[in-house]
Amino acid sequence: MRDEDLQEMRQLPLFEGVGAAYVESLLRSAFVQRFPAHVELVHEGDPADFLYVIVQGQVEIYAGYRDRETTISVLGPGNSFIIAAVLLDRVYLKSARGLTPTRILMLPAEAVREGFAEDAHFARALAVDMALAYRGVVKELKNQKLRSSLERLANWLIAEEEKGGSTGKLEIPYDKKVLASRLGMAPEVLSRSIAALIPYKVDIRGRHVQLNDREALLSLARPVPTIDDPAC
Amino acid sequence: MRDEDLQEMRQLPLFEGVGAAYVESLLRSAFVQRFPAHVELVHEGDPADFLYVIVQGQVEIYAGYRDRETTISVLGPGNSFIIAAVLLDRVYLKSARGLTPTRILMLPAEAVREGFAEDAHFARALAVDMALAYRGVVKELKNQKLRSSLERLANWLIAEEEKGGSTGKLEIPYDKKVLASRLGMAPEVLSRSIAALIPYKVDIRGRHVQLNDREALLSLARPVPTIDDPAC
DNA sequence: CGTGGGATTGACGGGCATCAACTTTCGTGG
DNA sequence: CCACGAAAGTTGATGCCCGTCAATCCCACG
Numbered sequence: 104m105r106d107e108d109l110q111e112m113r114q115l116p117l118f119e120g121v122g123a124a125y126v127e128s129l130l131r132s133a134f135v136q137r138f139p140a141h142v143e144l145v146h147e148g149d150p151a152d153f154l155y156v157i158v159q160g161q162v163e164i165y166a167g168y169r170d171r172e173t174t175i176s177v178l179g180p181g182n183s184f185i186i187a188a189v190l191l192d193r194v195y196l197k198s199a200r201g202l203t204p205t206r207i208l209m210l211p212a213e214a215v216r217e218g219f220a221e222d223a224h225f226a227r228a229l230a231v232d233m234a235l236a237y238r239g240v241v242k243e244l245k246n247q248k249l250r251s252s253l254e255r256l257a258n259w260l261i262a263e264e265e266k267g268g269s270t271g272k273l274e275i276p277y278d279k280k281v282l283a284s285r286l287g288m289a290p291e292v293l294s295r296s297i298a299a300l301i302p303y304k305v306d307i308r309g310r311h312v313q314l315n316d317r318e319a320l321l322s323l324a325r326p327v328p329t330i331d332d333p334a335c
Numbered sequence: 336m337r338d339e340d341l342q343e344m345r346q347l348p349l350f351e352g353v354g355a356a357y358v359e360s361l362l363r364s365a366f367v368q369r370f371p372a373h374v375e376l377v378h379e380g381d382p383a384d385f386l387y388v389i390v391q392g393q394v395e396i397y398a399g400y401r402d403r404e405t406t407i408s409v410l411g412p413g414n415s416f417i418i419a420a421v422l423l424d425r426v427y428l429k430s431a432r433g434l435t436p437t438r439i440l441m442l443p444a445e446a447v448r449e450g451f452a453e454d455a456h457f458a459r460a461l462a463v464d465m466a467l468a469y470r471g472v473v474k475e476l477k478n479q480k481l482r483s484s485l486e487r488l489a490n491w492l493i494a495e496e497e498k499g500g501s502t503g504k505l506e507i508p509y510d511k512k513v514l515a516s517r518l519g520m521a522p523e524v525l526s527r528s529i530a531a532l533i534p535y536k537v538d539i540r541g542r543h544v545q546l547n548d549r550e551a552l553l554s555l556a557r558p559v560p561t562i563d564d565p566a567c
Numbered sequence: 568c569g570t571g572g573g574a575t576t577g578a579c580g581g582g583c584a585t586c587a588a589c590t591t592t593c594g595t596g597g
Numbered sequence: 598c599c600a601c602g603a604a605a606g607t608t609g610a611t612g613c614c615c616g617t618c619a620a621t622c623c624c625a626c627g
Contacts, residue, residue: 147561148560148561166477166481166561167481168477168481168482168559168562169481169557171481172481173477173480173481175473175476175477186466187466187467187469187470187473188470190462190463190466191463191466191467191470193470193567194560194561194567196470196473196474196477196561196567197473219459219462220455220459223452223455223458226455226458226459226462227451227452227458229462230422230451230458230461230462230465231422231423233462233465233466233469234418234419234422234423234465235419235423236469237419237465237468237469237472238419238420238423238425238428240469240472240473240476241407241419241428241429241472242428243476244407244472244475244476244479245398245400245405245407245428247476247479247480248405248479248519249398249399249400249401249403249404249405250400251582251583252582252583253582278605278606279605279606280604280605280606287480288583288584289583289584289585290605290606290607291583291584291585291606291607291608292582292583292584293606294606294607294608295583295607295608297607298607298608309591309592309606325401327400328380328426329379329380329398329426329428330400335425335426335428483614483615484614484615485614510573510574511573511574512572512573512574520615520616521615521616521617522573522574522575523574523575523576523615523616523617524614524615524616525574526574526575526576527575527576527615529575530575530576541574541624
C-alpha cells in the first residue's frame, strides 16, 4: 500500500480508538483496490476472504434467490461490510456490487481474525461496527414486516431528508430501481407510491425531492425511534 | 446466586472457552430469575440494563408498531438475547416474553461491557454470539423479501424436520398463531397455506406434522444454504 | 360439562406483482 | 455537441397473494 493511502486509511471509523502502531501493522497486509461501476465485489456463498471497507463510492449489498433479487442496503464511504462472515470464517450471505466506481480497502480475513484476538481496541471497534450493522438489519426486518410499501417510502423520505439536514429538500442518491428494491417493492409500485404522495405535498422530479408539508407526511409515516432513528 | 445454579450457568455456550475464574467473577454480579409464562421480560425502547440468557423455557422475541405486532424469533435454552443493545449501551429494539414458564440468567449490562474489555475470551464469545445472531437476521430478511408465504412455510417445515433428525416427522413447538407471526403472515393465511400443502403429502394434525413426500416438498421449497442452512 | 381462546373456513377487498406499451432520461460514439 | 440507442421510469390493465372481518369449529381447561 502506498504511504499516501495509508494516511487516509487510518482515518477510517473502523480504526477509531485503535493504536496507530497496530493499525499500521494491520494495513501492511491489506491493500486498496479500485473497481469500475457495476462490478460484483463479492458473491453470496463464497468463502469470506476479505473484510471490505469502502473508501470512495457507493456499494449495493444485495441477495438473490431463484430468479429474484433484492437490495439489502446501500453503503457509502467509511462503511465496512461482511464483518460477521469474516469473523466466523464462513461464507458471505450477501453479494455486493459498486453502484459507482469505487475505491475499497480490503483486509485479509485471517488478519482481521488475528487482530480481534490480539488487540482489544480493534476487537471493540469490530464489535461496535457489527452491533450497529446488526441493529440496522433488525430495524429493516421490522420495517418490512410491520409496514406497507407506502409507509416504508414515506419513512424513508423523512429519514433521508433529516440525514441531509432537515432542509425540506433531498436527493435520491441512486436509481429509483435500486430504491424500490431496497424498500422491498417492484419499481412500478414505487412510481405509483410516489404519485400517491402528491396529496401530502411531496414533489418529486427525477431524483430531486421537496417535502412541502412535513406534518402531513409525518402523520402518514409515523416514524418511531426503534425503527427509524439511526442514532438509536 | 446459589452454588448449584452457578455450576449450571458456567456450562452455557456463551461461556465456552472463557476461563472458569473469569466466568465465576462475571456470575457474581448476575442472578437467575424465574418468570411465569406470558410475562414481558423486556420492552422495546427501554434502556438495556441486562443481557439475558435463557436457561429453561421458550422466549418469543417480537416487536410492535401502531396496532401491529410481529414475531422476530423464538429462542430456547442456551440462547442469549439483545447482546447488541447491551454492548452499545442503547435501548432494546425488540421486546421479549416467555411462551412458557422460564428460568433466565440476567447479567448486568455494565458487567458485560466491562467483561468485553477485560477478558479477550469472553469478548470473542460475545462477538461470535452476536455474529451468529446477525447472520440469522440477515437470513430472515432475505426469507421475507425473496419468498412468498407458502415458500416460507415449506422451508420452515423442512428446516424444522431436519433439526429434529430428519425423521419425516416434526412437532410445531409453539402455537400456530406464533408460527404465523414468525413466518410473517396472518394466522388465517397459515391455515390456508397448510391446506395448500396437502398435494405435497404434508399431513398436519394439531401440532404434529408428517412429511410424506420429501422430494415434492423440496421442489416447492427450494431451500438454499445462504438462507436456510443454520450451520452456514 | 360449560367456557374461552386457538384454529379453521368462507367472503371480500386491497395491496402489490406482472405484463405490456409508452415516455423520458442518460450514456455513448459519431 | 448532437444523435441515437438502451436503459430507466411511468402509466394502464389485470390477476393473485394476502389481510381483514365474521362465523363456526375444536379442543383444553377449569
